[in-house]
Amino acid sequence: MLKELIAKSFEKSPWLFHLNTGSCNGCDIEIVSVITPRYDAERMGFKLTGTPRHADIVLVTGPITSQSKDRLIRTLAQVPDPKVVVAIGSCPRSTNVFNGSYSVEGPLDKYVPIDVSVAGCPPKPEAIIDGLAKAIEILKEKRRAMK
Amino acid sequence: MKFPYLKEAIKSAFKKPSTEPYPKVNKEAPEGYRGKIKYYPEKCVNCGLCIRVCAPGCITRTIEKVEEGDKVTFTFYQGQCTFCSLCADFCPRGAIELTKDYHLAVTDPKDLIVSGTFIKKAPPKPPVQPQNQPAAKNQESNA
Numbered sequence: 688m689l690k691e692l693i694a695k696s697f698e699k700s701p702w703l704f705h706l707n708t709g710s711c712n713g714c715d716i717e718i719v720s721v722i723t724p725r726y727d728a729e730r731m732g733f734k735l736t737g738t739p740r741h742a743d744i745v746l747v748t749g750p751i752t753s754q755s756k757d758r759l760i761r762t763l764a765q766v767p768d769p770k771v772v773v774a775i776g777s778c779p780r781s782t783n784v785f786n787g788s789y790s791v792e793g794p795l796d797k798y799v800p801i802d803v804s805v806a807g808c809p810p811k812p813e814a815i816i817d818g819l820a821k822a823i824e825i826l827k828e829k830r831r832a833m834k
Numbered sequence: 835m836k837f838p839y840l841k842e843a844i845k846s847a848f849k850k851p852s853t854e855p856y857p858k859v860n861k862e863a864p865e866g867y868r869g870k871i872k873y874y875p876e877k878c879v880n881c882g883l884c885i886r887v888c889a890p891g892c893i894t895r896t897i898e899k900v901e902e903g904d905k906v907t908f909t910f911y912q913g914q915c916t917f918c919s920l921c922a923d924f925c926p927r928g929a930i931e932l933t934k935d936y937h938l939a940v941t942d943p944k945d946l947i948v949s950g951t952f953i954k955k956a957p958p959k960p961p962v963q964p965q966n967q968p969a970a971k972n973q974e975s976n977a
Contacts, residue, residue: 727853777890780913780943784890806938806946808916811863813856818939820857825941 697743698827700732703819704742704766708759709791710749713809714776718746721819726812733819739765744822748775750782751793763799769829771822774804775815783808868917868932871910875950877929880906884921884930890914893921903955912938912946 705718721728722735736742739762751759763772772795777783779795795801802825805818854861863869885893892914898905922930940946 724853726856730853731857777912777914777916780946781890781892781911783914784916786890786914801943803939803941804913804943804946806912806915806940807869807936808918810938811867811936813861814936814939816856817937821939821941 694830697830698823700734701743701771701823701826702734702736702741703744703746704736704739704762705746706739706748706759706762708747708749708755708779708793708795709752710776710778714748714778717809717812717815718748718775721812721815726816728816728819731816731819739763740767742766742770743826744771744773744819746773746775747779747795750778750785750788750791751795751798753790753792756792756798760798769826769833771802771826771829772799773818773822774801775818776810777806777808780804780806863934863936865934867934867936868919870933870935870938871912871915871948872931872933873908873910873948873950874929874931875908875952877927878906878908878950878952879927879929880904880954881926883924883926884908887920887924889918889920890916900953902953905951905953907949907951909947909949912948913943 705715707715720726722733733744739745745763745766747759749755763770774780774795778785779793780801782788782791782793785791785793803818803821805814807814810818880895880897882895885891885895892911894909894911896907896909898907917932919932922928922932938946
């Protein structure tokens with residue numbers, strides 16, 4: 688019975704980890720504004736954590752630069768399964784305007800399958816909330832599949 | 835005894851919450867917001883200016899030869915788009931529009947693709963002019 692309670696509450700409070708892989712800070716500011724009282728994703732149970740080990744959903748921003756590539760792989764390895772990777776903005780999806788640069792080693796799906804991608808440069812906070820709602824559904828499915 | 839913020843506290847207790855009720859109430863983007871791309875293939879003339887001005891190179895064009903002319907397909911991949919609206923500004927026919935729709939969170943990247951196809955008819959072939967033939971003959975005789 689306790690396990691059921693944990694499973695139910697797990698779905699209602701997914702924790703986010705924000706991973707910047709060389710972003711221009713546009714998408715990062717939009718993520719922060721999702722957490723502020725105006726858009727308040729915390730009323731849906733989302734909470735930013737400081738460590739990847741507590742996270743359920745990873746928000747990746749930025750094209751993967753050569754400097755951040757190793758750190759991206761190391762950080763994603765620390766996130767416990769089931770995890771959902773959300774690509775915020777066009778950069779992790781396709782490296783955007785940085786395509787072909789010598790210092791960019793993206794896109795993100797070279798390294799990890801992207802579950803949800805939110806397009807926009809940067810996306811509106813409402814669009815990020817949409818993306819997070821989709822991420823929860825995927826998280827539920829993944830958790831059921833693991834049992 | 836003083837209560838410095840008592841007035842503010844009573845005022846705010848009867849105010850609406852400042853949080854936007856977004857998922858329940860849909861919020862419209864402000865005027866001039868550059869969101870989802872809309873492409874009108876019937877207006878397009880296949881000049882290719884949008885491809886030249888696109889910084890990330892998200893617009894691709896494929897041309898197939900068919901009987902009536904050229905079958906032109908423009909594909910906009912919004913996963914690579916900067917939403918700068920340069921393509922819409924430079925389009926001489928207004929065939930590209932950036933709408934106010936911002937709901938671009940998808941699980942399948944194929945949903946981010948906007949494409950349109952049209953057939954560009956080849957210009958009619960000019961009729962063979964009979965005057966050219968005697969002119970050619972004259973040239974031959976001169977030579």
